Amino acid sequence: MAEIIAVANQKGGVGKTTTAVSLASALALMGKKTMLVDMDPQGNATSGLGFDKRGYSPNIYNVLVELLPIENTIKASSVENLSVCGANNDLAGAEIELVSALARESRLKGALSSVKPKFDFVIIDCPPSLGLLTVNALNASDRIIIPIQGEYYSMEGLAQFVAAVEKIKSALNSRLEIEGGVLTMFDSRMTLSNQVKEEVVKYFGDRIFSTIIPRNIRLAEAPGFGQSIFQYDHKSKGAEAYLEFAREFLARRTPIPIRAQENIA
Numbered sequence: 520m521a522e523i524i525a526v527a528n529q530k531g532g533v534g535k536t537t538t539a540v541s542l543a544s545a546l547a548l549m550g551k552k553t554m555l556v557d558m559d560p561q562g563n564a565t566s567g568l569g570f571d572k573r574g575y576s577p578n579i580y581n582v583l584v585e586l587l588p589i590e591n592t593i594k595a596s597s598v599e600n601l602s603v604c605g606a607n608n609d610l611a612g613a614e615i616e617l618v619s620a621l622a623r624e625s626r627l628k629g630a631l632s633s634v635k636p637k638f639d640f641v642i643i644d645c646p647p648s649l650g651l652l653t654v655n656a657l658n659a660s661d662r663i664i665i666p667i668q669g670e671y672y673s674m675e676g677l678a679q680f681v682a683a684v685e686k687i688k689s690a691l692n693s694r695l696e697i698e699g700g701v702l703t704m705f706d707s708r709m710t711l712s713n714q715v716k717e718e719v720v721k722y723f724g725d726r727i728f729s730t731i732i733p734r735n736i737r738l739a740e741a742p743g744f745g746q747s748i749f750q751y752d753h754k755s756k757g758a759e760a761y762l763e764f765a766r767e768f769l770a771r772r773t774p775i776p777i778r779a780q781e782n783i784a
């Protein structure tokens with residue numbers, strides 16, 4: 520059964536899509552059957568993996584609004600083991616069209632139930648808002664990863680987002696947990712980055728990922744070539760960091776072997 524992970528933060532441009540695409544690609548390269556669901560009308564995850572987003576039809580819009588089975592929208596990507604459910608600007612209308620719809624907050628959750636047995640992980644790329652699309656993503660998810668841009672930090676924005684997550688958890692999805700925050704676009708030479716790091720570590724405690732994603736131009740270039748960072752430049756600092764991030768993500772899911780526990784005792 521797939522574990523469903525939302526990559527979310529209502530702040531724009533913090534590295535959600537880069538993190539979602541890179542984590543999904545890394546897990547797939549490690550042999551995990553992975554699906555990436557694009558829940559953003561910008562369709563950046565879709566185009567970033569080489570799909571022509573305008574021509575991607577049917578897509579997640581048809582699933583959410585017309586209840587089309589999600590299987591009909593899934594395409595294999597050029598990364599082995601990685602499937603995609605794409606999005607484009609069609610989805611911009613969904614927020615409004617779903618307002619009066621039945622079970623409008625549970626559309627994605629319902630759609631994913633049939634594909635859950637086929638994957639190890641479903642990674643959802645969320646839009647930069649707290650609207651119905653993000654609510655659908657969080658309602659469908661087990662865990663949330665919150666990317667935080669190393670150079671700009673809004674404690675207020677983060678607290679607001681975490682409060683919204685708590686509301687969704689109590690109203691809709693009691694199993695939802697914040698997996699943790701991950702620092703992105705980090706530049707250790709900048710005093711501000713280091714201040715942000717200190718604050719974020721304080722805020723998340725042991726839920727912060729110890730892997731930090733550096734600012735790396737190759738990460739910014741890769742989507743323009745429709746490639747994951749591992750295809751575009753697997754030796755880059757960005758690729759190394761996201762591979763390490765995926766390893767840390769998987770290690771959190773591996774139970775400590777009994778022998779090791781005995782040693783600790």
Ligand code: ATP
Binds near residue numbers: 534
């Ligand atoms: P939005 O809120 O618009 O969906 P986002 O949170 O998904 O944005 P991204 O699209 O992943 O953010 O990143 C914003 C921009 O920064 C993109 O142009 C991306 O290529 C670039 N970028 C992301 N991570 C890095 C990084 N570590 N180093 C350099 N550039 C990066």
Ligand code: MG
Binds near residue numbers: 537646
């Ligand atoms: Mg994005």
